[in-house]
Amino acid sequence: MIFSLFRRIFLTLIILIALSVISYAIFMRDPVNAIFAEPYIYSGYLNYTQNLLRGDLGITYNGGNSLRSLILTVLPPTLELCFAAMLLALLIGLPLGLLGAFQRQNACGKIISAVSSLGLSVPVFWIAPLLLYFAAVQGWEISAVGQYNLLYEIEHVTGFALIDIWFNHEPYRIKIIQNVLQHLALPTMVLAILPTMDITRLVKQRAEWILTQNYVKFSQTRGWNGLSILRKYILRHTLPVIIPQLPRLVTFVLAQAMLIEGTLGWPGIGRWLMDAVAHQDYNSISAGVIVIGLFIILINMLTEIIMFVIDPFNKKGWYAR
Known part of the structure; x- marks a missing residue:
């Protein structure tokens, strides 16, 4: 060891x-x-x-500010997007994968397999402006750019808006929380598409393999219901398979977030790096x-x-x- x-x-x-x-x-x-x-x-x-x-880390030649302070300002918004997207992907992908495994012989399971395979090829940099345009045309509240409305002032404590709003003691704090969630909803949904499809595929394949094992078939002959098999065997042997894939998924979501930050006006490290490249900083x-x-x-x-x-x-x- x-x-x-x-x-x-x-x-x-x-x-x-x-x-x-x-x-x-x-x-x-x-x-x-x-x-x-x-x-x-x-x-x-x-x-x-x-x-x-x-x-x-030195200073930026585009303004002379400390790079460490700048990164501590632009990195948390990007990580906030990544963590929110991964959480949403897990909450949706796990049930979909399990449902597809249990219904693998039916139309529902085949549709889930087809959608999960097709969803992996969705270009996020293309779907983001389309969803933003559609939400704006429909007048949805989530058709917003940026991290929150600039009319509100949130004290920078951690850099994560969802955490910093709880340090705000303004009487209209509920409106600030609502505004932050509205701005977070659209980019989170866009970034969660690909990891959701990947998690669904991984969970479905693993759960289908477990359901074909003899110990699961023996449990079914003893009268175990689907929930007991799910709790005793499938969840216990499926979740450890997802964890090694998390670095790959998080890295992929981070790269996608850096691509769409400019489109959605998100003040993250991807948008900041694009500006640095444009100014040759x-x-x-x-x-x-x-x-x-x-x-x-x-x-x-x-x-x-x-x-x-x-x-x-x-x-x-x-x-x-």
């Missing part, structure tokens, strides 16, 4: 070094930064890495690459820890390796 732990730490360090090299290469695209790094590239890389370890681009890479590494580490705790076979694998 100790050898496996050191191996994972070593692989993580290699990924971090590669990430810092990529970020430094982007950083050196700026002529001003290249001048300061002369005459030795490696000495400039060492100074850059030391600043990163101290949490100093290489300091901001390199800092954004570092932050997004660290977030993905953190998600993978948390997933491995969860799997180590809840999955006995995975825990056994740590000792075997």
Whole structure:
């Protein structure tokens, strides 16, 4: 187990070094930064890495603001979108997948299979403006851009609007909560399409395989109803299969969120990076690459820890390796 732990730490360090090299290469695209790094590239890389370890990301040349404060402002809205979309995908995808497995011989199960396969090819960057236009034409309240109405003032505490509104003691706080949820609804629904379809497909395939096992058929002959089989066998053996897929799904949702933030006027890190690219602000681009890479590494580490705790076979694998 100790050898496996050191191996994972070593692989993580290699990924971090590669990430810092990529970020430094982007950083050196700026002529001003290249001048300061002369005459030795490696000495400039060492100074850059030391600043990163101290949490100093530098400043943006488009305004001279601290990049760390800017990222702490634009990253939470994007993460809020990702977490809301993943929560909605789990709440919809799990029941749909289970329903499709139990009704696999009927038209309902076949429709769920077809929709889940077709939904994986939906272009989010195309569906987002269409839904926004349709909601606006129909006069729906969710046809709103931005994180909330600028008429309201929410104190920046965590950066997550759904959390910061509870620190607001204004008498019209209920209206602020309603406004935040209205602005969050449309981008969340758009981003939840692909992970919902993927979770539905994974759950359906796993549940169908479990229903074909002999111990499930034996339980059915003993008179167990569907709810007992669902609680005793299917949920227990299906949920651990979804957890290893969460890093991939979260990364995919993060990439999709960065694409649609400009369309929906969401003040997230994707929109901020697009502006940095337009202004050739290489300091901001390199800092954004570092932050997004660290977030993905953190998600993978948390997933491995969860799997180590809840999955006995995975825990056994740590000792075997």
